[in-house]
Amino acid sequence: MRGSRVRAVIASAAVMSLLLTACDGSESSGGSGAPGERRQPDVNGDGKVVVGILSPGDTKDGGYYQSFVDDANKIARAAGWEVRTIDRVNPADALTQARNLCRQRVDLIAVGAGELKDALTAAPEDYCQGVNWYVNSGSGIAQTEYFAQSKDVINQTLYAAGYAAGLLLQRSGGSKAGYITGPELDFAKQGARAFETGLRAVLPKAQLVVTYTGSFDDSAKAKEAFVAQRAQGVGIVYPYLGGATDAVAREANLAGVPVLTPGTDRCADSTVRYAVSVVFSPGTYFAAALDEFRDGTLKMGTTRLWTLGVDPVPTVRICAPEGDQQARLDQVMKDIGSGRLDVDAAVAKLR
Known part of the structure; x- marks a missing residue:
């Protein structure tokens, strides 16, 4: 009788351990916990890190839009990540392109400008569960629990x-x-x-x-x-x-x-x-977010404000x-x- 009780206690403890592991998500392949607590950077646990980028402009323009992908690629190469870039995205197609990236099992989707804010509406959808989101929003987008954003004034x-x-x-x-x-x-x-x-x-x-x-x-x-x-x-x-x-x-x-x-x-x-x-290079803002993503500290549901005269960027420099x-x-x-x-x-x- 005593042996039966001991076995019951052991079994109960084992079940509790499994439940705790499942709640922690450390063994989960989906990493689909609360939006602010998603695992980073290999969010889906497939052994690789893939960053998807959506840009409304030409990412080879030698300026604003290119800086967004250039800085991402530097960090990605150093960390052994893959970057998939879709540029010249029409705002009307932003949601469709975001869903396509989710189906490709990317770990982070970065939206290059506020014109593509409709892409963010995919975040709560089933096939985007667990994906981390970042947006360079310019003057700001209404914050939700599903994404992190950088903005300036x-x-x-x-x-x-x-x-x-x-x-x-x-x-x-x-x-x-x-x-x-x-x-x-x-x-x-x-x-x-x-x-x-x-x-x-x-x-x-x-x-x-x-x-x-x-x-x-x-x-x-x-x-x-x-x-x-x-x-x-x-x-x-x-x-x-x-x-x-x-x-x-x-x-x-x-x-x-x-x-x-x-x-x-x-x-x-x-x-x-x-x-x-x-x-006001979006690449600088994005690089700071990717550093946090690499370290597992990029928090969904948060906004970082970059302030002129306080932060290194934005700034204005007279060349001569x-x-x-x-x-x-x-x-x-x-x-x-x-x-x-x-x-x-x-x-x-x-x-």
Whole structure:
């Protein structure tokens, strides 16, 4: 009788041990626990780590969109991971492409920009269970438990970019700047307002010529826009573009018009000359998230805010500053980071 009781106790303990193991998920191939507690980096336990990337732009544009995959590939190669990239994704196809990546048993899906936010709606679906999600959201997407995101504040960075443009125009005696972008999307329009506000902080009577070409990547349309703006007398130009950025820069170089970058530091570029690097590289943000993913500390349901004047990026750098130009710009960025300068209020006042 005593032996039967002992065996019952042992059996009960064994069952409890199995239940604890199952709850812990350490032996599970799916890793499908609570969204904030998913195993990383080999989430599905298949012995390999695969990162899927969805980008709305050309990941060979030499700038913003390319930085996202370049930094991912550096980390992936060092860790022995695989990266699968799908670029030029139409926002209308984002959800379908995300589901396709889930069916390929990827461990992490990274969404390169907020335009593809619909991809995130796949996260709770059955075949995406256990997958980790990351999005570079720009100005931010409503946070849920299923993904981690990085964001910056467009008003901060574009105000500082406009301020830098104002400093260069002040030195050259100009009073008109150009802003060339793609579709007339909310973030592009907001960027123009912030840029103009920063410009006028230096030159109160400065004018900004804004052109929407309908495409971030169409070089012919972008060059046509610059030629038209140059005829209107712009003395500096900001191609807030993707793949068409360098096309505008080359035309501006020929015309002797200074150019700003949209996202990456290209002051040392030997093929195209840039006067100002406006750095809000999504690759830098993504690299920080991948470091956490590698270490098993990337938490779903969280947002990391990158602040101008506080974090290393975003930032704005004048490539060949004269006099106190960079010092003045640095002070503005510090004032933004500390809250001494309320750029949101300043942009809201723009008429």
